[in-house]
Amino acid sequence: LKKDVEINRQHLEAVQGVGSNKNDVEIKGAFKQFGANVVLNGIDLEVKQGELLTLLGPSGCGKSTTLNLIAGFLDPDRGEVHIKGNNVTKVPPYKRDLGMVFQTYSLFPHMTVYENLSFGLKLRKVGKAEQKKKISKALELVKMSGLENRYPRELSGGQRQRVAISRALVVEPELLLLDEPLSNLDAKLRHELRAEIKRLQKEIGVTTIFVTHDQEEALSMSDRVVVMNAGKIEQISTPTEIYNHPKTEFVFQFIGKSN
Ligand code: ADP
Numbered sequence: 001l002k003k004d005v006e007i008n009r010q011h012l013e014a015v016q017g018v019g020s021n022k023n024d025v026e027i028k029g030a031f032k033q034f035g036a037n038v039v040l041n042g043i044d045l046e047v048k049q050g051e052l053l054t055l056l057g058p059s060g061c062g063k064s065t066t067l068n069l070i071a072g073f074l075d076p077d078r079g080e081v082h083i084k085g086n087n088v089t090k091v092p093p094y095k096r097d098l099g100m101v102f103q104t105y106s107l108f109p110h111m112t113v114y115e116n117l118s119f120g121l122k123l124r125k126v127g128k129a130e131q132k133k134k135i136s137k138a139l140e141l142v143k144m145s146g147l148e149n150r151y152p153r154e155l156s157g158g159q160r161q162r163v164a165i166s167r168a169l170v171v172e173p174e175l176l177l178l179d180e181p182l183s184n185l186d187a188k189l190r191h192e193l194r195a196e197i198k199r200l201q202k203e204i205g206v207t208t209i210f211v212t213h214d215q216e217e218a219l220s221m222s223d224r225v226v227v228m229n230a231g232k233i234e235q236i237s238t239p240t241e242i243y244n245h246p247k248t249e250f251v252f253q254f255i256g257k258s259n
């Protein structure tokens with residue numbers, strides 16, 4: 001883990017212009033409860049332009065709920081969500097310019113890879129020839145060129161997630177939201193795809209919010225990590241800082257540093 005953190009730090013220092021001072025997303029004082037269950041208990045969060053920010057925390061701590069507020073699938077009971085400086089709290093998901101990938105079932109099962117990617121382009125009235133160009137580029141990005149005519153059931157789990165990422169990116173969204181996209185994959189593939197997501201995120205520079213419950217994944221991939229616990233944010237910082245200076249007992253325990 002220590003090695004992962006160090007490699008990530010070196011990588012980030014080598015990459016020019018990571019994150020800017022502009023915020024692409026701001027969550028201000030968000031509360032959310034389901035029945036009596038308070039799921040978000042006052043979340044304040046700023047996501048910088050071009051960064052890969054990870055929401056990290058145990059199952060049930062409110063990571064997906066936070067992501068769904070940003071996507072617009074859920075409304076906060078109190079608080080606001082801003083994207084690119086606009087208050088979008090009441091704006092429906094389809095009017096927010098973002099790409100999203102889930103843990104499973106991200107693809108339309110009855111459509112080929114090509115059709116899955118062209119779906120969002122058609123909605124945006126992109127012409128046939130232009131669609132072809134964009135799809136070919138997006139598949140190349142995730143090393144899936146040549147598999148255009150396959151159906152999701154004819155792909156491995158890793159290939160499906162690659163296509164799902166490609167489909168999210170093909171429309172060139174302002175924001176990329178990834179909810180535990182690697183959690184269903186085996187360890188080897190997970191490591192491989194981590195590196196790949198990090199590489200392509202930097203290559204295209206899309207502001208990305210990544211959700212995981214895996215400490216190693218968070219610390220090895222992210223520009224900054226948000227550690228969540230029971231609907232609250234415990235710490236927001238770089239992986240190095242979180243690893244070396246956990247701010248709370250919870251972060252200390254969860255990161256599992258034991259020297
Ligand atoms: P995480 O993604 O960190 O695992 P979630 O944000 O999915 O956590 O869920 C946080 C809590 O909210 C959990 O206790 C979960 O059971 C509850 N929850 C999430 N979505 C709903 C819903 N639509 N209705 C009721 N409870 C929900």
Ligand code: MG
Pocket residue numbers: 063064065179
């Ligand atoms: Mg979740």
